[in-house]
Amino acid sequence: MSALLAVRDLSVTLRSGGEARMLAQDVSFDVARGQILSIVGESGSGKSMTAKALMGLLPPNATVSGEAWFRGANLLAKGSAPCRGTGIGLIFQEPMTALTPVLTIGTQLTEAMVVLGLADPAEARRRAIAMLDRVGIPAPDRRMRQYPHELSGGMRQRVMIAMMMLLEPEILIADEPTTALDVTVQAQILDLLRDIVRDTRIGLILITHDMGVVAETAQDVLVMKAGRTIEAGPVARIFTAPSAPYTRALLDAVPRLDRPGSSAGMVAGAAAGKTLLSAGHVSKTFHARAGLFASGLATRALDDVSLDIRQGETLALVGESGSGKSTLGRVITRLTDADHGAVTLGEENLLTLRGKSLRAARRKIQMIFQDPYASLDPRQRIGTSIAEPIAIHTTLSRAERQDRVGGLLARVGLTPEMAARYPHEFSGGQRQRIAIARALAAGPVLIVADEPTSALDVSIQAQILDLLADLKREEGLTMLFISHDLAVVRQIADRVAVMRQGRILELGPTEAVWTAARHPYTRALIDAAPVPDPTRPRGVRRPVSGDFAIGALREAALGHWVAT
Amino acid sequence: MTSLTDIPNGSAPPGFWRRMVRSSNGVVGLIIVLGLIFCAAFADLLAPYNPARMGTGGRFLPPGGKFLLGTDEFGRDMLSRILYGSRLTLLIGAVAVGISLTAGMLVGMVAAFRRGWVETLLMRSTDVLFSFTETLIALSFVAVLGPSLQNAVIAVGVAAVPFYARTCYSAALVETSKPYFEASIAAGAAPGRLVFLHLLPNVLPTMIVVATLGVSTAILAAAGLSFLGLGAQPPTSEWGYMLAGSRDYINRAPWLMTIPGLAIAITVLGFNLLGDGLRTSLDPVERR
């Protein structure tokens, strides 16, 4: 089968302020009809640049070289017209910003068809409605008149796909089309793309950083790093016998949802531990202030949530975006004030503390945040940042403080000399280590980690998770671990609480929840998560329906609670 | 608690100087501003004549010759007057911005830090004042206090407070919601520590940019008031006042109008460029 698109030695050079940088270097690949080629690589590896080069959408200060043969012409040759739309379509990562906010869906769907002479307006409209229906958007008639902000993220991504498919391109490039979406929605979009490729026999280039997505969808893989091709080949071979060390590292770093994590062995011990902290009937409603007099919509971020955290365990909080995970963590750390409920640590109700006693109690619960860039005061040496809790709560001398900081830095895998540097002199992973060191400095009894790895690249993510696991094992650290990534959770947590819309739907030992999820929502969540194993059968998943039990928790098995 | 000696010496974000040097705007602005400061500092040495002495030369001598920039209607040397005027101009800019910056930052930081009704009260009043517009506030001030350079500077300074307060408030709001700030709260930091060790150093760069751009606005506004006769009084060589006085001689001595106007424009341009340069250098995301 001959290739639809043949790319040879594509290089992109970006010139800015007198320096030239190679963003992509000698990238070559073929895409055939009905084929899904996946380009993977870490952030900044040049995946998007390659795609944009093919579309002729590079920034003005970028130059491209190489060849890309499509329909008998070289797309990269000087003066050649790009085959946008009817030849190659493009879908972006962020459905929120990929649609023009001030134009209706209908206009955006039909305009290109009309302008390119594929159909007259009426015909275009008819086709658009049909296509919306095809991509699974209910009530397409009505949608045509709506604006992007009136649609959910998943729907917008479907509109994007419909928009490109209406032009009947031969190749579709999808640049991280699901990264911004929840797992359940992501799965549906991936299914949709697969269906389209199967039905229309177009070629799909799927750009992603998620090996799970690759394994679930692609036939061939191209691994990129720093603009270069590291390895290319059929998905099965890449996953089973990667030849490049980088690919292997990438694969190793992926937490496997389908295998129990390393900490699973500790479940029994931790479960026996006594309760350290308990949250009871915590509720929190946010009122979005629309203005001076009009009070905006209320969001119930937490709705009568109760849970216990036991000494020495890692309790994971999972759920989709907006389900209230962070809010619960913030209520426990008193960064957000709850409307109702109690959080007791020992004898103390943390929620009623104020002033000095609150400040004194704070050291016992520390937080690690998602964004390591923002977690450290950019204008303080990291030594000062780490020493801050010590300075506040102890009367240690400067030298003693420095000693402690040195020890902490060593503990998280850095060197004491680094204390004199500023945050911007570190990489993301290092910064997260520093943030962990600072959290440890206070000598807390509980650490709340709010998605501490989701901003990091996979390879670094694994290191941080290992560090946390080490700390837990060696220091007996108790942790509330917040994540939307089920694979990560399975690797590190003793127990899991599944949240949705401010309520806990299921709570139980990690293994029990995984192997015998009792709540339909939990099951949908587990089903939807991509598994980095190309040999697994790729089934079509049903969307999660909104109607299921959200009532009080009932103990369905020993230590396994499910909403009724 | 620790002593304030722990205050870190803040560092510029990565690549600040490189970006600053590469931003040609910033460099030009810096040169102009430094030149201005030089003129102001050494006005006594640079000025060839006493700026207030009448009849130094003939009246209305055109630029060139003994009087590089000519003489005015009293035969005073224009160059000397412009040089001394730079002193006033810088002082006006500094004092007015000092007033706006101090008051604005106080209001903005308190509002962002205290939240609750304090925040509502402060920011709503700021909003109200903001919609008054600076011109009106300045004019009302002068109307009440009477015209004088001092009052004009106060008026200009006060008029800009809402703007500074707003800017500082939103900058502070961003900082207070950043994890590093919350981590500090979580570590048990007391308000003083939070404000002085974390909030202030991080809000300051933004405010320095705003203040640099603000100097140009303040100079323009004060010169405008002086032009209307509501600011500087004779025989000050304030540029706006000089410009106002030149109106009578447009035909006879156009340079009396051109020179102070140019002086104001170049100064303001200098601060605008410098502010622009600082902004692009401090904030790598912002596109020029």
Added chain:
Amino acid sequence: ADIVWARYGDIDTLDPHRATSTLSLQVWSLIYDTLLAVDADGNPVPHVAKSWTSNEAGTEYTFSLQEGVMCHDGTPLDASDVKYTIDQAFSETTPSVTKGSWGPITGAEVVDPLTIKLTLDTPFVAMIPFLADSFSSIICDSNADAEGFGTTTAIGSGPWKLISWTKGDRIVLEKNADYTNFGKLADNPGAPYEDGLIIAVVPEPQARYAALTTGEVHIAEPPFDDVPAIKDSGDLNIIVAENTGQNVFWEFAAHRPPFNDKRARLAVAHATDAATAINLIYGDLSIPEMCPVSRGVFGNDQDFCAQYRPEYDPDKSRALLAELGYSDDNPLETALLVWTGGNRQKLGEVFQAQLAEVGIKASIEIMDIGSLNARVRQENENTEGTTGSMDMMTWSWYDPDILYALWHTPGAYRGYTSPELDAILDETRVLTDPDARKAKVQEAFRYLLENAIHVPLYTPGWEWVFAVRPEVEGFKVAPFVYPIFSDVKIGG
């Protein structure tokens, strides 16, 4: 055709009882008539009143009016209109802002339609010249029923009728076709020659000049500094008002240090070289003044006054300052108040420089005349507080009686007064014999000059320089800067 006259500012009101500005007076003189008028030398002559008599004691005046004078609304102007005007001036609720200048009038009686009798409490010589000035414009009593008197309506009997007034922009007048001129300083015995007169407000001197050049405007004050060039080019005619009646003088907050000491006042007087300063700023358009009242006003005599006015003598000034304990290290510091307009702040700058020569540090403060008056009065009334100020005060009046208003206890500014001066000024009001009065008036001059209470500087001409386009004929300016448009013909 319409004559277009551009001025730097607007009138305050069309109601002659509600304002005092020259800009207003000039317009009132066009719309309204007065009982008397002035001749070219500034002396009162009959106008609407064809003659008058007074009793021996000088407390009763009887005026007989011309027949056939018509108000603009078609009603005849008679004694009741005059009575209405006077009643309004002395109204209980809204007396005229110039009530004080009307003198001690206690009653106005309509003897018959053409005869009016005024009764005075005490003799008041200055009443006659006052009745020749537009302050005493006769307001037709039909204004009482008219809507918007002072803003949209102004019914007078003058040579021009009001059509409209757009505040801040222009006043449009139309000729009064029925007009008869009895005494006003115009050759034309009847209605104006031109159909209309537009008085435009153009504050920027350069803009007025440009408008003159293009012909948009016929008559306007040119930018002062361009006058020599205009004269040279000959494109426009320059007319300088004479006998403006205006007098600019040093005035001091005499109840506060340092100016409560005569020597300090003298030091200022000796330090200022008015002639040079005026020449620098106004060229030959203003003239130095020696007397406390200006040229053309009764009693003015340059030679007489020159004997007593402190002459320019910096050394004398320095000596006085040294006597008072001032030195270069300890200079006399004061505020020099200047009111806005007329290039006065420029003159102030020159004086400031002259004072600096002898070691007086004066900081200039520019303010509106109203604020200036208030400030001086406040400083005099409330003597605590810091040092007193000095100011370049301006008054214009047609009679030396102004000195009574200024310096007779309590004094317009609550400033320097003395029983001795009071006695002299009292007499200037009642002496009916001109020679005797003149002697008394000059005695007052001498007192004021020797004590440096009222140090005359100059008689301003510049504000009242008119540049006139060549096609305009017959434009003239009567004493006390009343422009006359009745004779104007626009040729070409």
Added chain:
Amino acid sequence: MWRFLSTRIAMGALTILATTVLVTLLIHAVPGDPVQIMYAQSQGTTPEQIEEVRRSLGLDRSIPVQYAMFMERLLQGDLGTTIRGGQPVLDVILQRLPNTLVLACSAMFIAIVIGIPIGFLAAYREGSLVDTGLMILAIAGISMPHFWLGLMLLFFFALELGWLPVSGNGPLNLILPALTLGLSNAAIFARLTRSSMIDVMHQDFVQTAYAKGLPKSLVLRRHVLRAGFLPVVTMMGLQFAFMMGGAIVVENIFSWNGVGRMAVEAIFQRDYPVIQGFILTFSVVVVVVAIGIDALYAVLDPRIRRA
């Protein structure tokens, strides 16, 4: 949208209410006795008259009572009478306000017509020499004091060339002041438009539009311009207030008979009722225009229109 607008209107009402309070307090902040200062020039005023004025201004009462009196009169459309000439302040202002509005609106028009295309062009050619040149021009324009620009224009077009009239309030007279005010604001608009357009041009949806194969002109016209224009619209309210402020100076240069010139005269004359009236009028105009522009914004932006 109605919620959005109702908050804006409420905010505007609050602003005007606050203005009334400040305006009442204004006279108290005057050092010395305001009535004395106001009437000092009229030689004939008796102490009784002064008392009368004090009473009519309510200065003999407590501040809340004064405020109540002020508001009561205000609601009847009475802003008091001028000190100079004793005329109703409202009439004096209303006669001049249209001139100021005409000036501000024409200047706004000029600023938009010149500034927005320049900004758009610069954004379109981002990074090019054209862009750099235009932006240097814009920053120079912003730095130029408008009173100076006004004088220069006056000098060249009226005095030297004699092309335009300089007295009166006719349409030809409007050209120079409107140009003065318009040009300096055009520079601001150009910068704003440019940064807003560049923001938009770098967004995914523009790339999406290109990816659909749409021609550049259509992408710019339909996608970039529409979305990029919105932030410019929001700035217009503020800009209009700026114009009104600038009008004060420009009116004085060009003898344009508007409220700005009146205000400056009133300040010199210490005519407090006029100053009070001016401040009040100014803030009402600014608030009303701001609300109007917010309404326009609400109509243009579907995210608000449909909210």
